[in-house]
Amino acid sequence: MEREADDGTSFSIAGGAGRVKYTLAEIELTARGIDLVGQDAQELAASLGSELRWMSHFAAGLLASGLQAANGTQYAARAAEAVLSSAQGSVAAAAQGVAELALHASAAAQRYGAAEAETVARENAQRMKALFGGIEVSSAGIFGPLVLWWQVHKLQDDAARAGLRDKTEDLLNYGPAYLAGLLGPMAGLAYLLGREPSGQGPSGQGPSRVRPNAGVLPAAGLRRFFDWTGLAKPGHLELRRVPAAEWHGRPEDWRPGRAVPDPSGGVQVDVEPGAAGLLAGSRDAYGYPPGSIVVDRLDRPDGTRAWIVHLPGTEDWSQVDSVNPMDLEGDLEGMTAAQPTLFRQQQIVVQEMMKQALTDAGALPTEDVMITGHSGGGIHAAAAAANPAFLADFNLRMIIIAGAPARNLPVLPAVKVLDLQNEDDIVAAADYGPPPGSANWVTVTSHRPGAPHGKDPVEVIKAAHDLGNYIDDAHALERSSDPGIKAVRESVGVFMGGVAAARGPMNVPGGGAVKVSRRVYQGRDVDDTSLGNGQPDKRQPGRRPA
Structure with a gap:
């Protein structure tokens, strides 16, 4: 579905309530279940028929016996016979209807399977096209650079139409085939022979457009490489609560609207009770000392409490493994969170x-929790929502993420997800494909005005990934009537204690902000000295927001 905002930005929305895509196996399982219900109903109808015949013979025999009160008993038997006859007819009709429904479900499964097979065929065609594209360059001899230039030019045109994110996903998925072709026809043939049958899941059960964990293997391989080379070292967390005086520099530099110290240890902060206002907490996290996360305590009108954790994105690119947990090593820890035992650094910092x-803030296991995150912070939010151990400790209800490659993290169905992406955000393409179209995961892709044509690609990429632009997108979605967005709005309203819901869509003008008590915590990923030369070799990193 697409919707256009006042500034010309349009949105594609996938997933969420009212737009659930069932897998082939689920449809087939449903069809079998319906068929079993129909068989049970047919057996019940047959049993009622037997009882009806027995009742009819009993009534006739009773009338022929001439016994006293036979007429009255026969009247009751005839009434029971009529009830049985009506029940048999109803059950038989229901059985026929259920059987027809089972046939429709089976037909739907066949149609879905055919559509998936067609999708797989298109995927194979794309892969073969990439393979032959590489062979074209390798076979062109001295004209190879000219062929390569034409291919790059064509790729730029395609990116201008489809967006950099989707073309980056294509490069990640089909790049190996192109490189194999670039090495020559024999390497291309070896690539084809070495590939597993396309479109099959891990167990080979039916077609699937892109395997759900397509991006896990590259992330795991890169992390293993960093482990092997020593660029990433095992470490542990050191955490401290950051005093309010250190949040924004010197006290005299505080501006109106900034946080004010509170005697209770928290700081009272105003938060807009909508997706945009909540995601702004991740923007605030970028402004605190390096390696900081935000914990907001919400005191609801009904006396209960809820907690909102705000995560920044990747802050340090100066080295793979820095003292700041929000670095490249941290991103890889989040993307491979389901395989912690494969790596020397087993703690997800x-x-x-x-x-x-x-x-430390006082959250109880029964109290609701929400996490917001941008870029790498979104990876960690999804990783927590996919971790049963984390969910056993905290009642995580929802995550709001932006510009995050999080599709490979199997978020549990009980956790609602609002996933904001942009068609030119290549960071969101690092998970190798689109997020799942499920009832609990709503993905919004923004198509902001201004295609890459004629613009500096670096500026286009920066603007696409900018958190401020994502917050603007969230504001533009506030009045959306899309069923998935409406479900998100209702979830936010429930989480905020009914405040947001009472105002209408997201945060319609006329409602006030909600006060929360804020704490800021700074973490350090400190090397385990017993595993190295006895001395930590991490340096305090500079702050370089993604």
Whole structure:
């Protein structure tokens, strides 16, 4: 679905309530279940028929016996016979209807399977096209650079139409085939022979457009490489609560609207009770000391409490493994969170930060929690929502993420997801494909005015990934009537204690902000000295927001 905002930005929305895509196996399972119900109903109808015949013979025999009160008993038997006859007819009709429904479900499964097979065929065609594209360059001899230039030019035109994100996903998925072709026909043939059958899931059960964990293997391989080379070192978390005086520099530099110290240890902050206002908490996290996350305590009108954790994105690119948990190593920890035992650094530092910060702030296991995150912070939000151990400690209800490659993290169905992306955000393409179209995961792709044509590609990429632009997108979605967005709005309203819901769509003008008590926590990823030369070799990083 697409909707256009006042500034000309349009949106494609996938997933969420009212737009659930069932897999082939689920449709087939449903068809079999319906068919079993129909068989049970047919058996019940047959049993009622037997009882009806027995009742009819009993009534006739009773009348022929001439016994006293036979007429009255026969009247009751005839009434029971009529009830049985009516029940048999109803059950038989229901059985026929259920059987027809099972046939329709089976037909739907066949149609879905055919559509998936067609999608797989298109995927194979794309892969073969990439393979032969590489062979074209390798076979062109001295004209190879000219062929390569034409291919790059064509790729730029395609990116201008489809967006950099989707073309980057294509490069990640089909790049190996192109490189194999570039090495020559024999390498291309070896690539084809070495590939597993396309479109099959891990167990080979039916077609699937893109395997759900397509981006896990590259992330795991890169992390193993960093482990092997020593660029990433095992470490542990050190956490401290940041005093309010250190949040924004010297006290005299505080501006109106900034946080004000509170005697209770928290700081009272105004938050807009909508997706945009909540996501702004991640923007605030970028402004605190390096390696900081935010924990907001919400005191609801009904006396209950809820907690909102705000995560920044990747802050340090100066080295793979820095003292700042929000670095490249941290991103890879989040993307491979489901395979912790494969790596020397088994602790997921950012998740541990969230756990310790929430515990220190006073969060109870039964109290609702929400996480917002931009870029790498979105990866960690999704990783926490996919981790049963984290969910056992905290009642995580929802995550709001922006510009995050999080599709490979199997967020549990009980956690609602609002996933904001942009058609030119290549960071969101690092998970190798689109997010799942499920009832709990709503993905919004913004198509902001201004295509890459004629613009500096670097500026286009920066603007696409900018958190401020994503917050503007969230504001533009506030009045959307899309069923998935409406479900998100209702979830936000429930989480905020009914405040947002009472105002209408997201945060319609006329309602006030909600006060929360804010704490800021700074984490350090400190090397385990017992595993190295005895001395930590991490340096305090500079702050370089993604």
